[in-house]
Amino acid sequence: MHGGPRYDALDFFAPAMVGYFAFFFVFLLTAVAFLRERVAGTLERLMAAPLRRSELVVGYMAGFGLFALLQAVAVILVAVLGLRVHYHGALLSVFVLVLALALVAVNLGIFLSTFARTELQAVQFIPIVILPQGLLCGVIWPLSSLPDWLRPAAYALPLTYGVGALRDVMLKGQGLLTTSVRLDLLAVLAFAALFAALAVGTIRRQGA
Amino acid sequence: MSDAVRAGDVWKRFGALEVLRGVNLTVPAGITYGLLGPSGSGKTTLIRVLLGLSRPDRGAVTVLGRAIPDRAILQHIGYMPQLPALYYDLTARENIAFFARTYGLTDRRPVDEVLELVQLAGRADSPLRTFSGGMLQRTSLACALVHRPRLLFLDEPTVGLDPLLRATFWGHFRRLNETGVTIMLTSHMMEEAEQADRLGILRGGAFLAEGTPEELCRRVGAANLKSVYLTLAETQGEPN
Incomplete structure (x- = not known):
C-alpha cells in the first residue's frame, strides 16, 4: 500500500473510517432530523418566521458540522490509541476534511429527506447512499482494485475524494495545500455546494 | 385603522382537487375573525396562502398593507x-x-x-x-x-381543549384584540365560532356566507349558527 512494510490493513482503514463515519452519521441524523421537522410541522413554523431558507440550511451545517468534528476526535482516538494505527497528519487538516464531508452529508440529508415520508423510509437511504460509497469510494479496498467500468462511478461520488485526502493527510502526513489534497478538498466542497443548492431548493416557502 | 387582511379571488388547486375557489376576504384590524367550515373545506390552505406559505394559482393577497409573499x-x-x-x-x-x-x-x-x-x-x-x-x-x-x-393566524387553536381552557384561550384572544392585535382563527365548531366578531363559513373552497354572527342569523332567519350552517349547506350544497 502507501507506506513501508510496517503498514497493515488497519492503517489503510483508519483514515477512511474517520471520513466514512462522519459522512454516514451526519447524513442519517440530518435526514431523520429534517424529516421530523417536515412531519411535525416545525419546518412550517420556521417558514412562517422571517428566516431565510439559507439561514436554516447554514444552521444545520453548523450544528451537525460540530457534531462531526466531535465524532472525528472519537474515531481518531480509538484508531490511534486503541488500534495503534500509524498517524502522521495534522489534526487541523483532518478536521477541515471531516467538516467538508459533513457539509456534503448535511445538505444531501436535507435534500433527500424530501423524498421520505417516515423515518423508516429515511433509513432506507442507507443502501442507496451509504452502501455504494462504502464499496466504491476506496473505503474498504483501493480504487485501483475496482474494474475499469466501475471506476467512473467512484469518481462521481463525494466520499472518494474525502477518503483519498484523509489517507494522504493521516498516512502520508501531507498538508492541505499539497496539490492532490487540495484538489480532493475542492471536489468535496463542490459536492457540498451542489447539494446545498438542491437542499435550499426543496425548502420552498412558496411550495405546495 | 386599515384592514389587516385582504384577499381577492384566491384560487388554489392541488392536482385535480380545487381547494380554494375564488375566495374574497376582508378582515378589519383589531377583531377576531373566525373561519368556519368542515375539515377539507380549505381553511388551512387559506391560512397558508395568507401567510405566503402556499402560492395561490390566482388572486392577490395583502396582509398588514404588504403584498404577499413578503x-x-x-x-x-x-x-x-x-x-x-x-x-x-x-x-x-x-x-x-x-x-x-x-x-x-x-x-x-x-x-x-x-x-x-x-x-x-x-x-x-x-x-x-x-x-x-x-x-x-x-x-x-x-x-x-x-x-x-400584530396579526395572529391560529389554525384550530382550541381543538381538543376542555371548556375551561377554551374559555381561557378566548380570554387571551379578547385581551389581544383590545391591544389592537388582529386574530384570524379556524374552527369547525359552530358554538365556538359564535364568539368571533366576524365569520366566514367556508365549504368546498368558497364562502357560503360571510358577516357578523348576528348578520348571518338574520339573513338566514335562523336562531343560531348551527342552523345557519345547516340551512346554507342544504340550500346551496357543494358549490360548483
Missing part, C-alpha cells in the same frame, strides 16, 4: 399551526426561546412573560414529552405570541 412582514405575524409543531425533547421554555430567536429575540423577558400568560411558568423546564394535550396547545400558542405580533 418575508419582512412575517416579523409582525404569529402562526399557530394545527399540529402543535414543537420539539418534544426540549422544554417549554426552550421551545419558546428557540422560536423567539427566529424572530430575532434573544431576551429572556418575553419568554417568561408569555409562559406566565399561558400559565406554564411552573412547568417551563419540563420536556414537552411529559405534557398533556392542553399543555402542548398552550406552549404552541405561547410560541406564536412571544414576538408580540
Whole structure:
C-alpha cells in the first residue's frame, strides 16, 4: 500500500473510517432530523418566521458540522490509541476534511429527506447512499482494485475524494495545500455546494 | 385603522382537487375573525396562502398593507399551526426561546412573560414529552405570541381543549384584540365560532356566507349558527 512494510490493513482503514463515519452519521441524523421537522410541522413554523431558507440550511451545517468534528476526535482516538494505527497528519487538516464531508452529508440529508415520508423510509437511504460509497469510494479496498467500468462511478461520488485526502493527510502526513489534497478538498466542497443548492431548493416557502 | 387582511379571488388547486375557489376576504384590524367550515373545506390552505406559505394559482393577497409573499412582514405575524409543531425533547421554555430567536429575540423577558400568560411558568423546564394535550396547545400558542405580533393566524387553536381552557384561550384572544392585535382563527365548531366578531363559513373552497354572527342569523332567519350552517349547506350544497 502507501507506506513501508510496517503498514497493515488497519492503517489503510483508519483514515477512511474517520471520513466514512462522519459522512454516514451526519447524513442519517440530518435526514431523520429534517424529516421530523417536515412531519411535525416545525419546518412550517420556521417558514412562517422571517428566516431565510439559507439561514436554516447554514444552521444545520453548523450544528451537525460540530457534531462531526466531535465524532472525528472519537474515531481518531480509538484508531490511534486503541488500534495503534500509524498517524502522521495534522489534526487541523483532518478536521477541515471531516467538516467538508459533513457539509456534503448535511445538505444531501436535507435534500433527500424530501423524498421520505417516515423515518423508516429515511433509513432506507442507507443502501442507496451509504452502501455504494462504502464499496466504491476506496473505503474498504483501493480504487485501483475496482474494474475499469466501475471506476467512473467512484469518481462521481463525494466520499472518494474525502477518503483519498484523509489517507494522504493521516498516512502520508501531507498538508492541505499539497496539490492532490487540495484538489480532493475542492471536489468535496463542490459536492457540498451542489447539494446545498438542491437542499435550499426543496425548502420552498412558496411550495405546495 | 386599515384592514389587516385582504384577499381577492384566491384560487388554489392541488392536482385535480380545487381547494380554494375564488375566495374574497376582508378582515378589519383589531377583531377576531373566525373561519368556519368542515375539515377539507380549505381553511388551512387559506391560512397558508395568507401567510405566503402556499402560492395561490390566482388572486392577490395583502396582509398588514404588504403584498404577499413578503418575508419582512412575517416579523409582525404569529402562526399557530394545527399540529402543535414543537420539539418534544426540549422544554417549554426552550421551545419558546428557540422560536423567539427566529424572530430575532434573544431576551429572556418575553419568554417568561408569555409562559406566565399561558400559565406554564411552573412547568417551563419540563420536556414537552411529559405534557398533556392542553399543555402542548398552550406552549404552541405561547410560541406564536412571544414576538408580540400584530396579526395572529391560529389554525384550530382550541381543538381538543376542555371548556375551561377554551374559555381561557378566548380570554387571551379578547385581551389581544383590545391591544389592537388582529386574530384570524379556524374552527369547525359552530358554538365556538359564535364568539368571533366576524365569520366566514367556508365549504368546498368558497364562502357560503360571510358577516357578523348576528348578520348571518338574520339573513338566514335562523336562531343560531348551527342552523345557519345547516340551512346554507342544504340550500346551496357543494358549490360548483
